[in-house]
Structures are given as C-alpha cells and as structure tokens.
Amino acid sequence: MDSEQFHRISKALADPRRYEILSRIAKRKELACSDVRCELPITAATLSHHVKELVNAGLIEVRREGQFAHMKLRRKIWREYLSKLGKL
Secondary structure, eight states: OOHHHHHHHHHHHTSHHHHHHHHHHHTSSOEEHHHHHHHSSOOHHHHHHHHHHHHHHTSEEEEEETTEEEEEEOHHHHHHHHHHHHTO
16 A cells, blocks of 8 residues: 555545444445435535545445445455555
8 A cells, every 4th residue: 555545545534424424334244325324414416525535545445236326345455555654
C-alpha cells in the first residue's frame, strides 16, 4: 500500500458516519445500500456521498444489481492498512 492510499483511507475514516457505515459493511459478507438507509438516519444523497468516499479510498467495492447496490469490504486492503498503521 502506498502512502497516498494510506492517506485517503485515513481521511475517509476520520468521518464518524463513514466509519459507522464501514463497520456495518465489515460485519457482513455484503450489505445493501437500502439496508444502511433503513438503519441510519441519513438521506440517500448523503449515503451516496459517503459510499463514494469509501470507494475512492479503496476500502469497499460496490456491486450493482438492477436498481440496488450492494457493498463489500475489500478485506485485503483493510488488512494492509491496519498493518501499515501498526508500524507507526
């Protein structure tokens, strides 16, 4: 993992709402965006923004199925991030 991606992930996780969303995704193999919307008091636009930031950081991938989007943690990237963080 290069320092640029490390910085993007750190920045993405600095937002408490994004961290909460990532935590929910990590607990499951895959999580539908509609499930997150039901669980958290945020608008679809706000969720979309947070998901975009997590995707740009490389932490999650999104699979589209018709009108639904399903999010999945990129566990390899997460492990690399934690490893690099542990070396600080």
